[in-house]
Amino acid sequence: MNPVVKAIPDVLRGLGGWAIHGLWWLGHVSHFLLEILIHSGTSFRRFNLITREIYFVGIYSLIIIIVSGLFVGFVLGLQGYNTLQKYASEQALGVLVALSLVRELGPVITALLFAGRAGTALTAEIGLMKATEQLSAMEIMAVDPIARVVAPRFWAGVISMPILAAIFSIVGVFGGYIVGVVLIGVDEGAFWAQMQAGVDVFDDVLNGEIKSLVFGVTVTLIALFEGYDCYPTAEGVARATTRTVVISSLTILALDFVLTSFMLGGW
């Protein structure tokens, strides 16, 4: 028999297994999200639980977000000027930098950095709490770990992400300004005026923030689920942390495409 034909059943089996595993994972994540939403009452009654977690996932991510935003802004200023000056349109540098950041790079890069910085920390923390039986101890103390540990971290991630994305974009615009206006000499008035005229609060800024909100839910949910679901050993936690970065990054990029197509199509 032709070896290609012979391999077909194995390939089909592999694909089937992959699809079933994917569905299983999606079902568990959805159930986990439902559990978090049902048990979110404690978090909002005791908002200091969320505030504390915002400090750990949000404030601790600020440095990486600000530094990355600044350098992305620098590069956009350089690349944008280099392309625009060929068409004598360098005054449009402001709007190019701002739109690139607010619509795309701000939400997407922030989410990728957040997955690497805060997402991994969440997975490792929850995973280690599981491995050292802290979550079990909580259950036996009649304290629901989903309500007390998971939900506050979830809401902290959801609240932090849009704020971090906004900070990324603001710092990025400032980076573009430094390179474009201060170093290269693009007209300052044109830089800001074109940006003001070309960036729409709803179409651009709001849509960007909606994206980062969706990414916030996605990344934080994946990070918490992987930690909560991990095999409670050192190796299990390490694998879960890796999965958080890989699954989050791919999901962010795929979701970005879906959301952008909806947004450009006017929903």
Place this chain on the structure above:
Amino acid sequence: MPTEHLVEINNVNFAYDNRLVLKGMNMLITKGQVVSIMGGSGCGKTTLLRLIGGQLQPATGSVRVAGETINELGHDDLYRMRRRMGMLFQFGALFTDLSVFDNVAFPLREHTDLPEMLIRDLVLMKLHAVGLRGARQLMPSAISGGMSRRVALARAIALDPMLIMYDEPFAGLDPIALGVIANLIRRLNDALGVTSIIVTHDVQETLALVDYIYFVSEGAVVAQGTPDEIRASTLPFVHQFIHAEMDGPVPFHYSGKPYAQDIGLGEPGG
């Protein structure tokens, strides 16, 4: 007066995936006693504690605590019941981001609206009972394994439970720390009027400490009795266990082909 049983395990079967861990397990824990569950690693001892705490559900049979069937309780009723239980985990399971004081205060803050002054007094009282009032500011990373377990014990008794479960409380402790924990288990049980269940391997420490012992092997109770009855037992498994014998009903060699056959000598029929 008839003996009152706080925990009743009736014909419980439990499996992880397809591996049957408990097979028709029956056990009665008398109120006010310190009861030990002993047996080899992986025989289902810790699983039993998790069934009593409602963290696992039996496939068949029932687990009753204080007259209520744990495996039939809903989420809220189960959590209400758990407030009356304390558990000491093998390595303490202290919350690593909280100080010793905050670890013991945790259940009080979660379940009561007591003013902070009163919580402070209660926490100091519990820490005093385990001899660690002076260590209240320390973080879990700064204390020894024995101290961690004492803090966890103070946390387990914070809400004055009716039942305290100990999962391997002596594992990895030096003789002094081991003696301290054993002494505390007995003293707290008698002073607080609670019932204690200890899952352990530590034979001599346990025989000197407990009121009753269950021996578990391959998912079922194989022997039971008071420490004196156990010491006098002629059952091969119990004898092997309490005298730490290398070979016996629990074989030294993992099952496989005969040795001679494995090294190519004396082939069957050859």
